Amino acid sequence: MKWQGRRGSDNIEDRRGQGGGGGLRLGGAGGLGVLAIVVAGWVFGVDLTPLLSGLDEAQAPASRSQLTDRQRAAGEFVSVTLADTEEVWTEVFRDQLGRSYRPAKLVLFSQVYPSACGSASAATGPFYCPSDGKVYLDTAFFDTLSRQLGAGGDFAAAYVIAHEIGHHVQDELGILSKANDLRSRMSEADSNAISVRIELQADCFAGVWANHAAAQFQSLEPGDIDEALNAAAHIGDDTLQRNAGRVPMPDSFTHGTSAQRARWFANGYRGGKVASCDTFSARSL
Incomplete structure (x- = not known):
């Protein structure tokens, strides 16, 4: 992915080195693959967070002045990718939907930081936290994605960002609030089924972004789309549960299978349109 030397976003809040506390409240969107690991742990009564171990303590500095060159570069990468999503979705909202797009804020943090969703x-x-309209990201997650979840590459990391911004797009369109309202009135299994459709639509929106980013910025390089598809495949609920030593339990899925996640990203990439991503009307995912 070609990203160096291009415009960064003004909507980055760099809080790395600033700690915080508080308990996690469910109701935010995303959490991509790692949240699925934690959810699987809750479902099976097993602590799966050791899958997240191996991150160097030095990756969470005491203050921003202590950021390493690698961490600064990661922050710049996030900023440029976020700027790309802003330009793409501004154009898509205008040309496809006839409306304005309000960009999300993205908070970079290290270790633990408070959000309106916990x-x-x-x-x-x-x-993504719909309560404050912000994406929360510790760039150390990119190492987890590569080293422990088997999904390396800069475009895999860009897919993570685009997926979370996909939830903001859902929020802007009023989809997220309606879906979460439905979930609050359903059984756990039915609520999980709606959650899967939310997540797969965010994957599809990430594909829409990739389509337009390729055309607008000529930023994609050979192999980039394969990196995104590989990332999607490695963070499917079925794959995460198998890797945790469990038999996949579809009723517990909250993000979709590996095949579904890759398929819906590909749908968005091929179509390049919001209309390509109606997971809620799809009979088959």
Whole structure:
């Protein structure tokens, strides 16, 4: 992915080195793959957070002045990718939907940081909080994605960001609030089924972004889409549960299978349109 030397976003809040507390409240969107690991632990009564171990303590500095060159580069990468999502979704909203797009804020943090949806931490992974309209991301997650979840590459990391921004797009369109309202009135299994459709739509929106980013910025390189598809495949609920030594339990899925996640990202990438991503009307996912 070609990203160096391009415009960064003004909507980054760099809180790395600023700690915080508080308990996690469910109701935010995303959490991509790592949240699925934690959810699987809750479902099976097993602590799966050791899958997140191996992150170097030095990756969470005491203050921003102590950021390493690698961490600064990661922050710049996130900023440029976020700027790309802003330009793409501004154009898509205008041309396809006839409306304006309000960009999300993205909070970079290290270790633990408070959000309006509860504490952001390594255990929650990246997530979008609809209560404050912000994405929360510890860039150390990119190492987890590569080293422990088997999904390396800069475009895999960009897919993570685009997926979370996909939840903001859902929020802007009023989809997220309606879906979460439905979930609050359903059984756990039915609520999980709606959650899967929310997550797969965010994957599809990430694909829409990739389609337009390729055309607008000529930023994609050979192999980038394969990196995103590989990332999607490695964070499917079925794969995460198998890797945790468990038999996959579809009723507990909250993000979709590996095949579904890759398929819906590909749908968005091929179509490049919001209309390509109606997971809620799809008979088959």
